[in-house]
Amino acid sequence: MSLVAHYQADRWVKSWKPDAVMAWMPRAGRLLHSWPDTVKLARMGDFPQNLKHFGKCDLLVGNLPGIATRCRDLGWTKPVLTISNFARDITPVAIDRASLNTPEDAFVVAASGRFVPRKGFDVLIRAVAKLPGAHLWLLGDGRERGNLEALARELGMAERVHFTGWVSEPFHVVAAADAFVMPSRHEPLGNTLLEAWKVGVPTVATRSEGPDWYMRDGIDGIVTEIDDHDAIAAGLARIRDDKTLAASFVAGARARLDQYFSKSAIVDAYLKVFSGDFSG
Template sequence: MKVMHYHLGKDGGAEKFFVHLVNGLARRGVEQTCVIRPKRLWKKDIEPVARIIESNFRNAHPDRILLPMRIGRIVRREKPDALFSWATRASRLIPAYEGAIKISRLGDYPTNLSYFKNTDVLVCNTPGIAEHVRETLGWDRGVEVISNFTDVTAVAPITRASVDTPEGVPVVMSMGRFVSRKEFALLIAAVAKLPGAYLWLAGDGEERENLERMAANLGISERVRFLGWLQDTRPYVAACDIFVMPSSHEPLGNVVLEAWAQKRPVVSSRSEGPSWFMRHGENGLLVDIGDTDGFSTAIETLINDEALASKVAAGGHQTVLGQFSEDAIVDAYMALFARKP
């Protein structure tokens, strides 16, 4: 089996899943070529199992013209079984080649179908996205719902001293790109209402200075730790008491799955993905989008109710093992790659 991936993303949850899937497919013996942006932090995580082609595929760069020509030559020469684009813009790289199934994976809601002229099947990682492309946009070719998986290996937690955090205090954690829709400002405000609680934020982005300023203005800078981009977030997640995902828009929510894999109790907004796979009081606590007081209350509830925290952590762990396992997701992709175009 040969697969050629086109991935033009940067750094974040979708990229983590890309790394997971490329390695999962490699474990099944799939020969893979990956077209990616230069200097990706995660390149080293797929380099041992895939051939890498780096390209600046953008309008002002010669690769905007040269890369599709190069890809066309490779496809005609090597005859892959599947051409697999990740998100919308990368789908423009799929050539009009009849010998392979042509797949575009969607981790978010597209606004139009113009990117997918050579696509046979849209893979949507939630039912909501699948309904959107069918019912709202009128897509009349193939649609499959195949979600994500994460590494469920339990790891040893870091020491709290390593991030200047006292023992015995409640630690709340979140992670992702520092952009407005992730609502990290709301989470800082929510933690500010909980005296003694510490907040760890892993990631970086355009909102970092604003978030640091907000923590200072609220008088909680000494309780907030900005961890930056981490090579491996799992030991940090394993060391926290409560994981929070406050996003206003989250098509799936990979970070929730990562927290569940480390058996952490999760508080999430009622955004699109978590509203699909989370059940309030069973595998997590759900809070209305934008409700700062609601997040404070939910976090405080889990701090004070150890039995409930243990219950939702166990429920989340069972959910990630049953619904988001590597075997199930890789099986679904292998079956899709084997289809005749």
């Protein structure tokens, strides 16, 4: 961090006199100073490798309990809380499937995120390949795109895997799908999964860190082991073939979303922290 950034942060806080200052990313924690009468915290969306950025923090906040455990294991002795995210409040309007060259009567699976190995989209392509006639919409982009396109061709899936690139509003695309999958190998929370729950689409997710905490297998959707494309394919087939079961997953996920990830509960939790109450 430059001296200019430190000077600006210090000047702003001394001028505005906020009740709290929150660093949203770990490195931003280095801009916190020893301001009196101001709650200083850092919010983490992933597991920290060390605590070197947080020396001026009064507490840390992670978006799932495992992050709090990691901080304590690294030697953090001040308060550390779990406050998660809430899904954005958007009314989905399903796109026309023809816009993605997809038959109206096809079984459509959607997934979204950066095309990097940790997201497991290669596993998902292999899973959907086991479902004759199914189409896969991959929303996003990244350095693995060429490898994913090559895999789709290798599996004879080139006509059934649709790479949309980044879209302005994924909610509307996911709303037109029959199922959503988050096949991640590592996923601290899984915002895309929560958004699919908000849209009301039945879901399959791997047992990565986030879903392993909050998703109930067989109630909110189907949870599989990481890298198990056979299990993902089997879960999708169940959603495709059993509409009653699929509807029950949507209902379960909606209840879980309201229980763990409501906007009011998360905002209230942050306001409590900003007031100086770190009791959780």
